[in-house]
Amino acid sequence: MANHAAKNNLREKASKITQIMHVGIAEDEQHYAIAPPLYMTSTYSFEALGKPRACDYGRTHNPNRDILAKAVSILESGACSTIVSSGMAAVHLPVQAFMEHNDLIIAPKGSYGSTIRLFNSLQDKGYIRVKWVDFLDFDLLQDVIATEKPRMVFMETISNPLLRTYDIEEIAKLTQRHDALLVVDNTFTPGVVFPLELGADVVLHSATKYLNGHSDIVAGTVTAKTEQHGKQLAHWANSAGTTAAPFDAYQIMRGMRTLFERMEKHQATALKIATFLDSHDAVETVYYPGLTSAQGHAALEKYGHGFGAMVTFDLKGDLDTVRTFIERLNWFSLAVSLGGFESLVCHPPTMTHSGVQKDILAEAGITDNTVRLAIGLEDADDLIDDLTQALA
Numbered sequence: 001m002a003n004h005a006a007k008n009n010l011r012e013k014a015s016k017i018t019q020i021m022h023v024g025i026a027e028d029e030q031h032y033a034i035a036p037p038l039y040m041t042s043t044y045s046f047e048a049l050g051k052p053r054a055c056d057y058g059r060t061h062n063p064n065r066d067i068l069a070k071a072v073s074i075l076e077s078g079a080c081s082t083i084v085s086s087g088m089a090a091v092h093l094p095v096q097a098f099m100e101h102n103d104l105i106i107a108p109k110g111s112y113g114s115t116i117r118l119f120n121s122l123q124d125k126g127y128i129r130v131k132w133v134d135f136l137d138f139d140l141l142q143d144v145i146a147t148e149k150p151r152m153v154f155m156e157t158i159s160n161p162l163l164r165t166y167d168i169e170e171i172a173k174l175t176q177r178h179d180a181l182l183v184v185d186n187t188f189t190p191g192v193v194f195p196l197e198l199g200a201d202v203v204l205h206s207a208t209k210y211l212n213g214h215s216d217i218v219a220g221t222v223t224a225k226t227e228q229h230g231k232q233l234a235h236w237a238n239s240a241g242t243t244a245a246p247f248d249a250y251q252i253m254r255g256m257r258t259l260f261e262r263m264e265k266h267q268a269t270a271l272k273i274a275t276f277l278d279s280h281d282a283v284e285t286v287y288y289p290g291l292t293s294a295q296g297h298a299a300l301e302k303y304g305h306g307f308g309a310m311v312t313f314d315l316k317g318d319l320d321t322v323r324t325f326i327e328r329l330n331w332f333s334l335a336v337s338l339g340g341f342e343s344l345v346c347h348p349p350t351m352t353h354s355g356v357q358k359d360i361l362a363e364a365g366i367t368d369n370t371v372r373l374a375i376g377l378e379d380a381d382d383l384i385d386d387l388t389q390a391l392a
């Protein structure tokens with residue numbers, strides 16, 4: 001297993017940027033277009049009876065999905081990738097592909113709300129079992145993995161919304177020792193953390209976010225470290241019919257060309273904003289892992305190329321204080337999602353996590369005072385001026 005070469009080897013990261021930039025260039029053999037053409041077709045003609053060409057049917061094959069899959073595999077240092085219709089389809093796919101009836105998933109308390117809802121709903125139907133564990137207690141996690149023998153450990157690189165960061169390298173050592181699969185949702189940190197290089201087996205994204213980057217597409221990607229796992233994932237996406245639409249793959253590939261540049265800017269602004277909030281009297285706690293005092297700083301400092309661009313904090317006061325603050329903001333739209341060019345503000349307990357029971361939220365540390373900012377590509381000082389007047 002590679003250690004945190006991902007962090008140390010800047011040359012390797014630079015080379016990924018160049019390779020992604022060149023995926024799909026002049027591969028169209030009719031006109032040799034620099035930008036790959038859009039293949040809007042549901043089906044393809046056969047050469048002759050019993051002789052299909054490389055693509056036969058749109059659910060199974062599409063050149064735009066293949067181009068994007070190639071770029072995402074380069075990004076994540078994986079063997080192969082499957083492009084699906086949403087981030088939640090991406091979260092579901094490894095469960096469909098690798099879990100048997102009654103197998104156990106272990107995942108951290110405080111995960112993304114829809115992931116909690118999906119795994120709990122699958123458990124309620126009797127398909128799988130799920131155990132939500134406090135990953136901050138590493139001894140407990142070690143114990144649970146050793147005794148309960150999960151088929152899969154599922155985690156987010158940086159959790160949504162409290163930006164908890166658990167050491168992927170250390171958890172990968174555990175899953176390898178106990179023959180479990182480690183699946184990492186890397187939605188918050190594409191090009192910043194490379195989970196497969198840290199020992200994970202599968203890495204996935206809501207491509208709706210940074211991979212696309214322009215807030216106009218919903219899609220997901222799943223990348224496997226091994227060819228064998230990649231084939232199983234592709235089989236299930238095709239069988240369940242969750243592969244993404246050609247236009248969506250085309251747009252996301254367009255976004256991928258600027259991913260690394262955008263992440264640099266998103267992250268630099270996020271750090272400035274987190275630092276500003278951390279010293280503001282109206283703010284109780286800032287969770288941004290780029291702050292040395294934050295929970296996840298050490299792990300990301302070790303293997304990350306930055307700390308992401310989500311800034312979550314608790315405001316002092318009550319729900320009315322939060323409401324007033326949000327109403328006063330000018331440059332932050334009140335919306336779920338992240339990873340686009342625009343900055344967003346979200347109130348997790350009533351928005352992204354509204355489907356999760358109050359006691360589960362409270363246990364995870366998500367309160368009515370919790371506010372999540374998705375930092376966009378605007379000028380950092382404009383955003384800080386806006387926050388200053390809204391907090392006044």
Ligand SMILES: Cc1ncc(COP(=O)(O)O)c(C=O)c1O
Nearest residue numbers: 086087088112160187206208219
């Ligand atoms: C960490 C994480 N994973 C998965 C998803 C689901 O993605 P989608 O909305 O594209 O289905 C989201 C959406 O916000 C997310 O934040």
